[in-house]
Structure formats: C-alpha cells, structure tokens
Amino acid sequence: SQQGEEDPQALSIQEGENATMNCSYKTSINNLQWYRQNSGRGLVHLILIRSNEREKHSGRLRVTLDTSKKSSSLLITASRAADTASYFCATDPGAGSYQLTFGKGTKLSVIP
C-alpha cells in the first residue's frame, strides 16, 4: 500500500508561476523525501526533510513538513518548462528500516 499520497494528481501551470504539491502520509516517519521523474527516466532525489524540521530550501524548491498533520508540501517557485515532470514524495520510517515508500506522484506540466 502507498504510504504517501500526493495531491493534486496532475497540475498544469504557465511558465513563471509557482507550483505547489502536497503529500499526506499515515504513519510516523524519520524523514520525508521528494523526487522528480522525467518521462522515461529514473527518479532523481531533490530534497530531504527530517521529522524535527519544519521547512527546508534548495534553490527554487521549498519543502514544509507538518508532522502533527502528517503532511508535507513542495513549492517550486518561478517554474520553467524544464520542471515538467512527475514529483513523488517518499517516507522513511527510520528505526533501522531503510525502505522508502513512495506515493503515486503529481504530474506537473509547465507551459512555456
């Protein structure tokens, strides 16, 4: 079963706009990670946020984590056509388990 569930399933925006994707999960986590997958390619790790962190930035990416609500959001600012991809959240339960459980992803289309 999927631990993380992304919302929305698909998102279409104009270049230059901000894109926000949300992720909800069910059980306690050690950290939460976001990945990008371009069509026909493997997943690429974007950012990791630990359970004791509330916000993290990396370039045009901003991730928030609310462990009380078991939710996270990924914000991509000033989007570009090259940001068109599917975005997945993945939860790491820690406690000696190295298994990441992935959601089904949000498909982002950035229109030039």
Next chain:
Amino acid sequence: DAGVIQSPRHEVTEMGQEVTLRCKPISGHNSLFWYRQTMMRGLELLIYFNNNVPIDDSGMPEDRFSAKMPNASFSTLKIQPSEPRDSAVYFCASTPRGSGYGYTFGSGTRLTVV
C-alpha cells in the same frame, strides 16, 4: 561516479521465457533496492539488500521472481517464467547505509512480455 547502472534498458520477451535484469550500484553504497513501476500500482518495493544480504523480500510478487547480490557491485533480478502481467519498468536504487540518505536510482529496465 557513473551512478547506478542498469541493463538492459529495454527487454521484450515472450511469455514463459526467463528474464534477467542487472544492476551495478554506486561504489560504497551498502543498501540496494529493486522497485517496479506501473501506471496502476505506482512504485512498489520488491526487495532490498544491506551489505549484499537480502533483508526484506516481502514485496516479491511470487516465486517466479528471485534476486541475488553476489557482491557489493552487482545484483540481478530474475523472472522465470515471465508473464504478460510482469510488464513494467524495473528500477534499481542504492543508498549509503543508514536512514537519512536519498536514493540514487538507475535509468530502469522497461520490460515487455508478449
């Protein structure tokens, strides 16, 4: 480092044939994972290894699937006999031992069983 290397990139085989997928993880990464991706089910963890030892294979769909990691630089996923429902993209990923690291994924093997 060349990253996680998977071969072949594409495989088309007939139902009933044996299929072997290969993976070379990043040097120094002690954990290796095999995932399967389909439109219907998304990314499913099949099996993972720590220090070449299989830790959890509960995701392997049935006995037709087997995986080995004979050394730190090589792993195989074998399907025998293959069935059309095995058609999917199979990914290998590796990470340094321990929680708190991102995974590095290979480019995947697109398997089509006809």
